Amino acid sequence: MNMNYTAGELAFRDEVRAFLEEKLPADIAAKVNGFRRLSKEDHLRWQKILCKQGWYATHWPEEYGGVKWTPVQKHIWDEESCRYGAPRSIPFGVNMVAPVIIRFGNEEQKQKYLPRILSGEDWWCQGYSEPGAGSDLASLKTRAVREGDHYIVNGQKTWTTLGQYANMIFCLVRTNTEVKKQEGISFLLIDMNTPGITVRPIITLDGEHEVNEVFFQDVKVPVENLVGEEDKGWTYAKFLLTYERTGLAGIGMSKAALSHLKQLASRRMKNGKPLIEDPSFSQRIARVEIDLTAAAISNLRIIASVEGGGVPGAESSMLKVKGTEIRQSINDLARRAIGPYALPFLEEEMELDYDGEFLSDKDAAPLAAHYFNNRKLSIFGGSNEIQKNIVSKTILGL
Amino acid sequence: MDFRLNEEQQMLQDTVARLVRGEYSFEKRLAFSETDLGFSADFWKQLSELGLTAVPFSEELGGFGGGGVEVQSLMAELGRGLCLEPYLQSIVFGGGLIRQAGNDSQQQNWLAGIASGELKAAVGLQEPQSFYDLNNVETRAEKNGEGYVLNGRKAVVIGGHCADVIVVSARTSGDTRDADGISLFALSPDTAGIERRTYPTIDGAKGCDITLNDVQVDADALLGAEGEAADVIEYQAGRAIAALCAEAVGVMEMANELTLEYLKQRKQFGVPIGKFQVLQHRMVDMMSELEQARSMAILAASVADSEQGDERSRVLAGAKNVIGRAGQFISESGIQMHGGIGMTWEYNFAHYAKRLIAINHQLGDDDFHLERYASLLQAS
Incomplete structure (x- = not known):
């Protein structure tokens, strides 16, 4: 039993810290730490800095511009970058479609798409969910019919995160209706500028525009945009989902959010004392901190097993459930910490360049909205109910 | 033992229910919310014309002489419609404070107008540092030749933007957290x-x-005896809590109905998702929470207008605690079972979910009322 980092890992952590201290733009970190909106430009600016350092594509082989980090190194990066308030990379290009293209795509696709992901030239979004296909993803209906050198695509995708910024979308489409539902799905890469594609915003309960509906009407997609084989898309989709699931526990983000909560509770007053000294509130914080400590160790146990050549399985599902519950609890406490000031909905104070007087605490404005927004954590990436089904099937054999 | 409404109370509830159903569609509510007023002047007028704004007031004021149960029946229906009108702030709380603390001429000045809906009252008792403790008052009122000068800040005054009279607390003596030394003032917002x-x-x-910045008011702005408002505030906050609990029950009823309907019609894996046991049990838990909340709202209504004492305080704290917890459970479970749809602005469920969480931030959350209840706990 050894829970310590090696000398090499500690040196890597120092290197990461030095890099973040020097290169992470202060305005971007301030937005992340204060739960404020990031613009497309913010993401791209940070991506450029990471690319220059060679640290953007941490899942890719070196020949395509990736960096060969061990699972522990990736973990260190995740922890430290969250601690410093670095934005999470938008995963759809670099961490989702790229691994699929590298594993299942042809050489031409690799040459064409991978450099454009690194450079930020292409912004990818994910075309998986449909109005009738959420938890039951394999029942998707968006149809692609082969006509000569093209597929003609018709249908609708939904919950497309940041689709308004994207110029490319990877889609699961139905190419065969005669077989079992999982066996008639293909994986298509589609240029969002193709005629027949319409993007419609979905405004969420916190007033944000983060997700979209994407409509396809007789969209012509060249056959060379098919990844792998026709009707084998479900295999690629599942491969991608394992990438999606790791990291969904959000341990690093929970740690950052907990530290933010403690600072907030030190500033807010209750009965003439800082809230963090209030017996019941401090116990609520203590409880979530203890749960987070346990989940962080569970996370390290998975990482250590992957480092030793193991494959993460249903453990990731359990950790996704716990991790999202913990993060939601922290968001709940932050909202409670500001008491009556959870009610004012001050969009102007959510902008970083707001230079007026703050109604209450400088960090208060986004907290209630953030709490509501993060209800998504237990829904997306496979709802927590679906994760539990996976655990009961694969681990418990029920 | 009979928990049914009497005929008059049932008629009252039916009247409000009809009005809300007819006038307060989800689409209309979104539009009302976006106006400067933030609610429907027309709907307010209809409440007034039907005598509903006068329900808790005495017959001399054109009222109904209604008590906790009448207010409860009405508030539950306003909750079902997610109505935005300041009924709680103006009629129940503001009107209640003026009725209990005001002298004859103050009552004459304000109450008939409030009861008829022509005037709107708001209540400013919280402050930036007060959290939910209404005895935590830093705002000062200094006596001078002409009356009082007020300085301080009042936090999150719902409906304060359009009120004709704002009842605020200010300290005429004592330290920030003393119950003694708090006074009430009726302010005209254009002072x-x-x-x-x-x-x-x-x-x-x-x-x-x-923000109150050297606000000079006449001596007759003082409501009640100087420095002795804490009891009045506690009593009327209690009435407001009972009304808010009733509204919450209406909101929860709708949240549960919408969720149940969704479980029946949404299909995944070839069946309605309501066929999955894990969702069935969660829906059952939502119903149980609603029943707990309903019982406490009934109990709260029954003591709302009774004599002040520890027993009344305990019931009201207990009710608000249950409402807070049940509301959050129903809000979060409903969103979870709706999936992404439950998080969209365009679908009504999310707005019910938000109201339930917001109610927990009004007049004290479940933690605050748990502590309050604990402080009043009987040894046996």
């Missing part, structure tokens, strides 16, 4: 030195923070 910062709230209503 010099009053500044309002108006904002929308997360649940679609409107409120403001109020």
Whole structure:
């Protein structure tokens, strides 16, 4: 039993810290730490800095511009970058479609798409969910019919995160209706500028525009945009989902959010004392901190097993459930910490360049909205109910 | 033992229910919310014309002489419609404070107007540092030759943006957290030195923070005896809590109905998702929470207008605690079972979910009332 980092890992952590201290733009970190909106430009600016350092594509082989980090190194990066308030990379290009293209795509696709992901030239979004296909993803209906050198695509995708910024979308489409539902799905890469594609915003309960509906009407997609084989898309989709699931526990983000909560509770007053000294509130914080400590160790146990050549399985599902519950609890406490000031909905104070007087605490404005927004954590990436089904099937054999 | 409404109470509830169903569609509510007023002047007028704004007031004021149960029946229906009108602030709380503390001429000045809906009252008792403790008052009122000069800040005054009279607490003596030394003042919002910062709230209503900067008022702005307002505030906050609990029950009823309907019609894996046991049990838990909340709202209504004492305080704290917990459970479970759809602005469920969380931030959350209850706990 050894829970310590090696000398090499500690040196890597120092290197990461030095890099973040020097290169992470202060305005971007301030937005992340204060739960404020990031613009497309913010993401791209940070991506450029990471690319220059060679640290953007941490899942890719070196020949395509990736960096060969061990699972522990990736973990260190995740922890430290969250601690410093670095934005999470938008995963759809670099961490989702790229691994699929590298594993299942042809050489031409690799040459064409991978450099454009690194450079930020292409912004990818994910075309998986449909109005009738959420938890039951394999029942998707968006149809692609082969006509000569093209597929003609018709249908609708939904919950497309940041689709308004994207110029490319990877889609699961139905190419065969005669077989079992999982066996008639293909994986298509589609240029969002193709005629027949319409993007419609979905405004969420916190007033944000983060997700979209994407409509396809007789969209012509060249056959060379098919990844792998026709009707084998479900295999690629599942491969991608394992990438999606790791990291969904959000341990690093929970740690950052907990530290933010403690600072907030030190500033807010209750009965003439800082809230963090209030017996019941401090116990609520203590409880979530203890749960987070346990989940962080569970996370390290998975990482250590992957480092030793193991494959993460249903453990990731359990950790996704716990991790999202913990993060939601922290968001709940932050909202409670500001008491009556959870009610004012001050969009102007959510902008970083707001230079007026703050109604209450400088960090208060986004907290209630953030709490509501993060209800998504237990829904997306496979709802927590679906994760539990996976655990009961694969681990418990029920 | 009979928990049914009597004929008059049932008629009252049916009247409000009909009005809400007819006038307060989800689409209309979104539009009302986006106006400067933040609610429907027309709907307010209809409440007034039907005599509903006068329900808790005495017959001399054109009222109904209604008590906790009448207010409860009405508030539950306003909750079902997610109505944005300041009924709680103006009729129940503001009107209640003036009725209990005001002298004859103050009552004459304000109450008939409030009861008829012509005047709107708001209540400014919270402050930036007070959290939910209404005895935590830093705002000062200094006596001078002409009356009083007020200085301080009042936090999150729902409906304060459009009120004709704002009842605020201010300290005429004592330290920040003393119960003694708190006084109530009825302020006209256009008095010099009053500044309002108006904002929308997360649940679609409107409120403001109020800065009082050397606000000179006449001596007759003082409501009740100087320095002795704490008991009045506690009593009327209790009535407001009972009304808010009733509203919450209406909101929860709708949230549960919408969720149940969704479980029946949404299909995944070839069946309605309501066929999955894990969702069935969660839906059952939502129903049980609603029943707990309903029982406590009934109990709260039954003591709302009874004599003040520890027993009344315990019931009201207990009710608000249950409402807070049940509301959050129903809000979060409902969103979870709706999936992404439950998080969209365009679908009504999310607005019910937001209102339930917002209610927990009004007049004290479940933690605050748990502590309050614990402080009143009987040894045996």
